[in-house]
């Protein structure tokens with residue numbers, strides 16, 4: 001099902017990031033496990049995955065600030081380990097964690113960045129004002145960063161990462177903690193950067209709508225591995241059906257197992273009193289489900305049906321039962337059972 | 344990006360931060376000022392080094408060295424704060440040579456240290472406690488630069504091996520105070536017990552202090568050329584060590 005990442009039938013393709021068998025260990029912990037991935041020029045690749053999946057680790061290695069344990073990667077044709085300087089010249093990055101100088105003003109932080117990236121005075125002046133306007137900080141640009149709110153700092157970091165128009169831009173949860181208007185503005189700018197400069201962008205996010213709206217391709221990571229790689233639509237199509245949400249009272253294991261055995265059901269997850277099902281043929285499934293519920297004296301309070309979204313895919317692929325490592329109470333066992341169903 | 348521009352960028356940042364934080368400037372100068380005024384006047388009443396050299400004239404150059412020592416070593420601490428606040432990542436990921444970063448950081452801290460040291464120098468000049476002579480003052484600046492640059496590099500060397508600012512502060516207090524007390528600033532080195540004499544002359548700062556004494560017309564022991572050679576060699580060693588360790592630093 002994976003789309004072949006490098007070879008494009010349309011002829012010449014420039015692979016701008018090539019990752020081969022990349023593994024990173026922190027002591028006993030394997031943060032990245034034999035990752036293979038190719039990113040083509042002007043792609044906007046989304047990296048999704050639960051906390052600790054290895055997204056930041058992967059970006060850090062590509063950005064030359066973390067050595068890998070084995071395997072290799074190249075960015076813009078340069079090896080991230082042996083040709084660090086050349087790689088650094090062609091990338092930009094917005095870190096997940098704060099990385100501003102609190103004791104400088106916003107403008108001074110940007111000016112420092114421009115100088116580090118060898119921009120001349122004229123270009124610096126123009127770009128600093130450009131990016132400040134973009135993130136709505138023009139009037140606060142001369143204030144010390146330590147007087148900024150959390151969202152303002154985040155905006156300044158984004159502004160800084162965009163400032164030198166790199167060929168490859170890494171954005172590690174760029175819009176974390178931003179209000180919806182600002183997020184939308186930043187999406188627009190990210191798109192414009194890609195369209196105007198053919199910039200290649202690798203973005204991590206926990207906002208599924210963001211990934212869906214922005215990314216041309218999405219890699220879903222889980223526990224150091226890429227478990228799916230496809231376009232947003234391709235990923236959604238994999239769910240193979242519609243999503244049904246049933247709210248009910250008194251559901252028990254036997255009933256759920258019964259539903260699970262019905263041929264229409266592709267996948268199933270429980271959230272408190274809500275049952276989320278992926279079904280192929282909702283028209284025939286709904287009456288059957290109601291009948292089963294009635295027989296077992298379970299009350300279905302509401303039914304809703306929708307097309308699958310990225311979040312459904314995400315949950316299916318990174319299976320939340322994995323995250324529940326506490327004692328196997330009834331609910332956890334249920335999830336484990338359902339996890340098996342999809343294999 | 345060329346080396347010079349990198350150095351200037353890093354230097355400029357230090358300057359901006361320095362000029363913004365005048366309270367910190369005063370804070371870091373309080374200790375040497377206290378030593379100068381309290382010890383200088385306290386012992387000055389009954390102790391003269393020689394007929395022509397009062398006690399405060401004797402310790403004055405050493406107090407300049409002390410202020411250089413303190414503010415220079417703490418350049419390493421700033422580096423660790425940068426790491427703590429994540430700003431260091433921004434520097435490391437930029438297409439700038441490690442040596443450029445190190446040189447800029449060093450030069451920035453040397454500049455701020457020399458400004459603080461110069462405040463003491465000017466104070467001593469105004470009080471008429473140093474000889475006013477162009478060659479001597481220029482030589483003093485050379486010694487001040489070497490002392491400062493050497494200890495900035497030493498501070499960076501230590502910081503490169505560490506992660507948290509608190510730990511660094513602890514190491515510094517176990518290092519800075521002994522280096523200062525064993526530099527012959529507060530006592531003459533003639534007639535010292537052998538162990539103390541040995542420790543004093545193993546301490547590179549001793550040569551810096553003695554050199555400053557020569558340059559400022561206080562009582563000195565060694566030839567200024569010897570002092571210059573030792574402190575310059577020390578500077579070279581710490582710079583090489585600092586650079587090697589700094590190169591391996593990660594965010």
Ligand SMILES: Nc1ncnc2c1ncn2[C@@H]1O[C@H](COP(=O)(O)OP(=O)(O)OP(=O)(O)O)[C@@H](O)[C@H]1O
Nearest residue numbers: 026029031049050051052053054055056057058096
């Ligand atoms: N410096 C480190 N030392 C030890 N373990 C680390 C280090 N950095 C990351 N890890 C571990 O590596 C794994 C992957 O971490 P990483 O930061 O890449 O996750 P992530 O996908 O970015 O998660 P999040 O969504 O929470 O940002 C985690 O288990 C983490 O604990």
Ligand SMILES: [Mg+2]
Nearest residue numbers: 055056057096
């Ligand atoms: Mg992360």
